[in-house]
Amino acid sequence: MDFSHTAERISQKITSHGHPVEKSGIEAKLRRLVDEFGVPPAEAERTVLNELAREFGLPVSQGGGSGGAVEQKSLAALANGEWVTVECKVVALTASPSPAIAQTGIVADESAAVRFVVWSRANAPHLDEGKWYRFESAVVDEYRGMLNLKVHSGTTIREVSHEGSLRPKITPVAGLAPGVACVRGKVVQEWEATHDRILQSGMIADESGAVRFVLWKEEGLERLNPGRVYTIYYATVDDFNGRLSLTLNTATVVPEEGDIDVNTGSESFQGAFVHLAPGSGLVRRCPVEGCNRVLSRQNYCPVHEIQSRYHYDLRIKGWLDNGEETREILVSRAQTEGLVGMSLDQARELAENNPLGMDEVFLRFREALVGRYLLCRGRQIDNRLLVSTCEILHYQPEQLADLLNRAGGSL
Amino acid sequence: MTNGTGKGMAGRRDGVFEREPARRVFAQELKESRVHFKEGQDEKSPSYILLPTGARCNRVFFAGTLTEKKKQGEQNMFYRARVVDPTGTFFVMAGSYQPEAMQQVARLEPPCFVAVVGKPNVYQTPDGAVLISIRCESITQVDKDIRDQWVLDCAKATLDRIETSAGTPDGERARKEYNIDPGLFRKMVYEALAQLKI
Numbered sequence: 118m119d120f121s122h123t124a125e126r127i128s129q130k131i132t133s134h135g136h137p138v139e140k141s142g143i144e145a146k147l148r149r150l151v152d153e154f155g156v157p158p159a160e161a162e163r164t165v166l167n168e169l170a171r172e173f174g175l176p177v178s179q180g181g182g183s184g185g186a187v188e189q190k191s192l193a194a195l196a197n198g199e200w201v202t203v204e205c206k207v208v209a210l211t212a213s214p215s216p217a218i219a220q221t222g223i224v225a226d227e228s229a230a231v232r233f234v235v236w237s238r239a240n241a242p243h244l245d246e247g248k249w250y251r252f253e254s255a256v257v258d259e260y261r262g263m264l265n266l267k268v269h270s271g272t273t274i275r276e277v278s279h280e281g282s283l284r285p286k287i288t289p290v291a292g293l294a295p296g297v298a299c300v301r302g303k304v305v306q307e308w309e310a311t312h313d314r315i316l317q318s319g320m321i322a323d324e325s326g327a328v329r330f331v332l333w334k335e336e337g338l339e340r341l342n343p344g345r346v347y348t349i350y351y352a353t354v355d356d357f358n359g360r361l362s363l364t365l366n367t368a369t370v371v372p373e374e375g376d377i378d379v380n381t382g383s384e385s386f387q388g389a390f391v392h393l394a395p396g397s398g399l400v401r402r403c404p405v406e407g408c409n410r411v412l413s414r415q416n417y418c419p420v421h422e423i424q425s426r427y428h429y430d431l432r433i434k435g436w437l438d439n440g441e442e443t444r445e446i447l448v449s450r451a452q453t454e455g456l457v458g459m460s461l462d463q464a465r466e467l468a469e470n471n472p473l474g475m476d477e478v479f480l481r482f483r484e485a486l487v488g489r490y491l492l493c494r495g496r497q498i499d500n501r502l503l504v505s506t507c508e509i510l511h512y513q514p515e516q517l518a519d520l521l522n523r524a525g526g527s528l
Numbered sequence: 529m530t531n532g533t534g535k536g537m538a539g540r541r542d543g544v545f546e547r548e549p550a551r552r553v554f555a556q557e558l559k560e561s562r563v564h565f566k567e568g569q570d571e572k573s574p575s576y577i578l579l580p581t582g583a584r585c586n587r588v589f590f591a592g593t594l595t596e597k598k599k600q601g602e603q604n605m606f607y608r609a610r611v612v613d614p615t616g617t618f619f620v621m622a623g624s625y626q627p628e629a630m631q632q633v634a635r636l637e638p639p640c641f642v643a644v645v646g647k648p649n650v651y652q653t654p655d656g657a658v659l660i661s662i663r664c665e666s667i668t669q670v671d672k673d674i675r676d677q678w679v680l681d682c683a684k685a686t687l688d689r690i691e692t693s694a695g696t697p698d699g700e701r702a703r704k705e706y707n708i709d710p711g712l713f714r715k716m717v718y719e720a721l722a723q724l725k726i
Contacts, residue, residue: 389589389681391550391645392666436547438589440685443547487668488591488643490677500546512676517724520683524718 120147123158127166136173143169193228195266197259203266204251206283207233207244208351209367212335220244223297223351223367224252224266225283230297230351231257232367233266241268249279262295262356285350291325291380293363295356300328300363301348303379304341309407313420316340321349321363322379327496330363338366346373360499384497386446387510388439390486397434398479399464401427431461433482437491437502445501446493452507457485548574550589550645552682555616556716557581558588562658563705564650577648577660581686581713582693582702588662590618591643591670591678597633607633609667611644614679614720620644622664629664636669643670643678676724683717690714 124143131138143165150161169175189202208230210222220235220243233255235241244250253273255266268274288298302323310318317340318331330352332338341347352368354361396411403410403418404426410418411430418424433448433456454460459467464478471477490510495503563578576584592613600606606623607630622629629646636642646662653659690710693699 389550389643389678391589392547438547438550440552440589440681441549443549445547483666484668487645487666488670488674490674490681510677512673512680514725516680516684517721520680520687521718521721523687524683524714524721 118148118151118158120144120151123147123162127162127169130166131169131173131175134173134175136169136175138169191228192224192226192231195229195231195257195264197257197264199257200254201257201266202251202253203255204249204277204279206249206279207246208283208285209369210244210246211367222246223353224250225285225297225351227283230285230299231264231266232297232353233268235268236270239268239270239272241272241274244274249277251275251277263354264296287348289325290321290323290328293328293354293361295354295361297351297367298354298363299348299350300352301346301373301377302328303346303377304330304343305379307343309409311410311420319343321347324378324380326380327498328361328363329498330365332365335366341365341370342372346375346377347371348373383494384502385492385494386437386439386444386502387492388437388442388444388490390435390489390491391438391443392436393479393483393486394434394436394445395479397432398482399461399468399475400430400432402430404428429461429465431457431459431464433457433486435486437493443500444493444497446495446504446507447501448493448504448507452504456491456507456509457482459485548586550587551579551583551585552590552678552685553579553585553588554682554686554716554720555590555592555613555618557615557686557713558618558648558660559616560706560708561585561648561660562650563701577650578698578702578705579689580702580706580708581689581710582696582699583689584698585648587645587647587665589643589645589678590682591641591675592618593675594636594638594640594642594667596638597636606630609633609636609638609664611642613682614723615716618644619659619661620646620664620667621661622667626664629667632667633664636667641670641672641675642667643674679720679724683721686713686717 121144124140124147127143128138128140146165147161150156150164151158192203192205195201205224205226208223208225210220213219213221217237218234219237219241222233223230224233252268255268255272258265258267285299287301290300290302302321304319305322305327306320308318314334316332316334316338320327321330348371349365350369353364355364401412401416403412403421403424405421408418408421412418412424412427416424416427431450431453433453435446437444437446450461468475468478491507492510493502493504493507495505557580560580561577564575566575567573574586576586579585590613592611595610595612597607597609600608604624606621609620611618611620622633644662644664645666646664649661649663651659651661690713
């Protein structure tokens with residue numbers, strides 16, 4: 118058996134790290150392993166290579182240079198559990214969340230983008246943003262519904278040159294799925310931060326739909342301007358309890374000129390109001406700037422703890438039901454006052470002069486609302502309708518004639 | 529799930545609470561119901577009754593006239609109430625497990641129009657008769673306008689069920705279990721509507 122090719126390959130790998138080695142010595146070691154000890158050639162190659170690598174203090178390389186060749190794939194074709202070879206560009210690097218992880222970020226090719234993780238133990242070369250690399254024998258796995266490319270000690274990485282520029286594919290908001298995506302949309306809403314670590318959260322919408330976004334606090338990141346259109350390259354799309362959310366920390370966010378027609382998810386729902394949920398009626402809100410959460414009975418804010426200088430608000434939380442489907446509705450003060458026929462001041466007065474306090478307002482709300490037919494319009498997020506306009510429906514005699522015809526039609 | 533782009537919609541709804549809709553059923557149709565079943569093995573799985581017009585029903589919403597209420601029991605006090613629609617009577621119960629509904633019933637003075645949300649239960653008496661009662665979640669006093677809207681709403685829903693349930697699994701099951709001529713329910717709807725003023 119001829120070991121000169123294999124020896125040449127090993128020699129080159131070691132020499133490329135600046136340690137010239139004798140080919141003949143390598144060849145002898147290979148021959149001994151294969152001929153004397155019956156080691157398969159690929160395994161012999163690996164053994165010799167690792168032995169030399171250790172000798173010179175080089176990162177330990179992986180399974181037989183030529184032996185474990187895996188098919189090169191496009192990123193769009195990756196599937197959970199596969200060992201793959203891919204050529205792609207590092208389009209984003211993010212702060213490593215743990216010492217076990219050397220680098221993490223997003224790689225992309227013409228077909229798709231995925232998150233990648235380089236384990237510290239992989240001893241992989243440092244990757245630079247904007248460069249193309251060939252990853253041999255990386256592993257694809259799935260975490261929270263999104264695919265990840267894992268670089269471990271068995272992966273070889275080599276920088277490659279790439280012709281032409283990468284043209285990222287923009288995904289319509291309605292077509293998002295967990296993973297990594299590029300979106301062009303307008304910031305249509307900005308929400309009060311619900312967590313200390315959140316820099317900004319809100320909604321981004323395009324012609325097809327709307328999705329929430331979150332920007333975690335991180336050095337050098339800036340908030341987006343509400344009303345502005347942005348092209349967002351390589352955001353992470355997370356699935357959180359069945360709701361999608363864009364995390365922009367990985368993304369390159371480019372402000373755009375002009376405006377787009379957004380689909381703000383305007384929806385209407387008509388039905389009977391069948392349940393008034395706790396937290397409706399007169400509520401106290403946290404006074405901390407940007408918080409505004411509803412306080413518990415003991416004036417406790419889940420984030421800012423006990424607050425004695427709250428402000429009052431009126432709202433309705435409850436369920437509309439048309440007999441086939443249900444929709445949770447959330448009605449803010451202006452609409453609530455009209456529906457219930459009670460102003461915020463009247464509600465406060467009622468609460469102050471009544472032994473039941475704020476509960477009395479809740480009970481009045483319930484008597485006024487449950488059983489009523491309502492038509493609500495607003496923005497729908499998942500199964501919840503944030504109501505912008507709401508009207509009480511009334512008996513319509515013309516429907517009676519139609520229904521009588523329908524019922525009597527085939528008697 | 530092997531491909532990032534192949535995420536089905538099935539997983540999307542995980543974790544999102546979906547409330548069981550409240551069916552619109554006339555008293556006469558509800559009275560004919562006797563098949564009840566549970567979906568899933570879980571203790572918390574919803575239970576349903578099968579309506580003769582071919583739909584599963586975990587909850588009902590109706591508006592009618594409260595004609596009578598009666599306090600019963602000593603230690604486990606509960607209210608029994610009768611609510612009448614154009615086709616018959618609903619038997620409504622509110623016990624100590626529904627303290628809010630019980631307080632609502634306590635404040636009502638029959639006769640008055642009420643809107644009721646509740647869950648239907650099937651009981652069998654010792655002599656084999658089947659009774660349906662409604663365990664009340666909420667009962668509020670309403671006006672005639674709402675009662676009349678409900679009659680239209682319920683008429684439409686009942687006609688929809690009669691016309692669309694054929695071929696659906698629940699529709700086929702109802703046809704087999706009850707074997708009632710749908711024309712009967714059509715007539716019921718017509719007569720209920722005829723009591724309203726044009």
